[in-house]
Amino acid sequence: MTVAALDSPLLRLHPDDPVAVARRALQAGEALPSGGATVAPIPRGHKVALVAIESGAVVRKYGQPIGIARGPIAVGEHVHDHNLVSPSRDGAPTPQASAPAPSAPAASAPQASVRAAPTPPTAATASRERPEATFDGLVRPDGRVGTRNYVAVLSTVNCSATVVRRIAAAFSAPGALDEHPAVSGVIAVTHGSGCGLSADGEGLELLRRTLAGYARHPNVGGVVVVGLGCEVNQMSGVSLPDGIPVVRMTIQQRGGTRATIAAGVEAVRELLPVAGAVRRTPVAASELILGLNCGGSDAWSGVSANPVLGAAVDRLVAAGGTAVLAETPEIHGAEHLLTARADPEVAAELRARVAWWERYVAGDGSSLDNNPSPGNRAGGVTTIEEKSLGAVAKGGTTPLRAVYGYAEPVTERGLVFMDTPGYDPVSVTGIVAGGATLVCFTTGRGSVFGGKPAPSLKLATTDELYRRMTDDMDFNCGPVLDGSASVDELGESLFAEILAVASGATTRSEELDFGDEEFAPWQRGSVL
DSSP states (O other), rough: OOOOOOOEEEEESSSTEEEEEHHHOOOOBBBBBTTBBBSBBBOTTTTSSSBBBBBTEEOOOOOEEEEEEEEEETTOOSSSTTTTEEETTTTEEEEGGSSSOOOGGGGGGOOEEEEEEOOOOOOOHHHHHOOOOOEEEETTTTTTTTSEEEEEEESSSSSHHHHHHHHHTOSSSSSTTTTTHHHHEEEOOOOOOOBBBBTTHHHHHHHHHHHHHTOTTTTEEEEEEEEOSSSOGGGGGGGOSSOOOEEEEEEHHHSSSHHHHHHHHHHHHHHHHHHHHOEEEEEEEEEEGEEEESSSTTTTTTTTTHHHHHHHHHHHHHOOOEEHHHHHOGGGTTHHHTTBBBBBHHHHHHHHHHHHHHHHTTTTTTTGGGOOOOHHTTTTTHHHHHHHHHHHGGGSSSSSSEOOTTTTTOOEEEEEEEEOOHHHHHHHHHHHHTTTTEEEEEEEEEOOOOOSSEEEEEEEHHHHHHHHHTTTTTTTTTTTHHHHHOOHHHHHHHHHHHHHHHHHOOOHHHHOOSSSSSOOOOOOOOOO
16 A cells, blocks of 8 residues: 555544554644544554444454454544453454444545555566566575575584584684685574473474474575484484585584584584585576564554565565465464465465464463564554554465465465464574575564574664664665655565575674574473
8 A cells, every 4th residue: 555645644544444543643632634633642653533433343444353442432532452452352342243343434534545556566467577586596406595605503402502602603703704705604503492302292393393494494505513412302303404514413422512612613614615615696586485574563564564565575476486474473363364365275274373373372361462562552553453464464465375384394486374473583483494595574663683594684664763773774664654655666676675685785684793692493392
């Protein structure tokens, strides 16, 4: 969607919405374009009632249900968690059982006009509209294509994490890799698990799948695996790649900490020239696997950054590439927008994943509505349904082709979904383990996330955030909000930026050397 009219202090996103979003902070008593006035101050990005809303009525935003009115809401009232409840909460009526949301008269609707973005190019028309999209990728011997070229040092268990970090640290000093300019760096992949787990449990299976995904990642050109020796997660149970050199060692067999660090450093030195022999070459954009994530969302995430990313995703899919949408708790209440564009089996699988999460949180006496963080709520997001409706926009408009479990290898092209938690490091770890070679990360409050081996391109929702956190933001989606650029125009620019980063352009988080603390596998099962 594109904002076309800018003279109103309010943005109404759909004619059926009984609420609008404040473009700026509103004071009590400010006149509303549809009549009436604000009852209390309304923070920027928060919702104000345009019409009287009855107790128990469904409240809509984007034309979709976001919650149930706790009681009567008067025209001009601030609509937030004090008077709006998620249907996910115990005791809240379901939207189907609630009265339909009232609509403001079209003639007096106090809204900025919103029009749909132009239809994205299809695979059939993309080649006629522009030359084939390409990037300068790193082609592995087995045909996989990377965007970066790391040597990875992996720990099988937390007991070997310190040794792994010290091996990698030997190559972190300025100039340590000057003789190997094609190598992006040496990364330590460590975690807090690997033992005290059931040998046949889900927790061990997930950890092994995640480690295997990093070991065989297209952005990794060589691997050193370090274990203690007696852990449950024996490296023989981790599927390690055949197409790149892999060195295995355990601390107990090597004779302790110092001996293993020395052996690991020597192993990395031997791998560097092998990994560094690969050179970038032009490849089709169809070889790119793009991970999608959002963090520190605000009310503008679903209006600017997420739709802009969705427009770029449509272009990538039209070019034959792959995009991985994730964060299952953050599609709750909006999953119907994805299942409507999936075949029956894929739709059923997605619904099953959402149902699993509903049971999972209920087992803790919790609710999926606990997902929006304090920062999300301060930014104007009231319920999980409201957050989800904005979040799914990252996936664009193309059909949903497949649903994957956490860290499963992504093999289908087009838009796919991976079942992950909404917690950013855990979600991105799963997406990258599945094969994503680049991540686009939208943020409204301001995230500093960055990852290795897949670079993270961060998208700011507003001009203000882009200026305030200029050291961390890569792309500004704020022009959507002031009408100086459309979602479609920024989607085109973002797609070009994605291809540039895939070709080696440095992201802000890479400049800051983020990624050494962000490997966070989803921990499941009993700890014994």
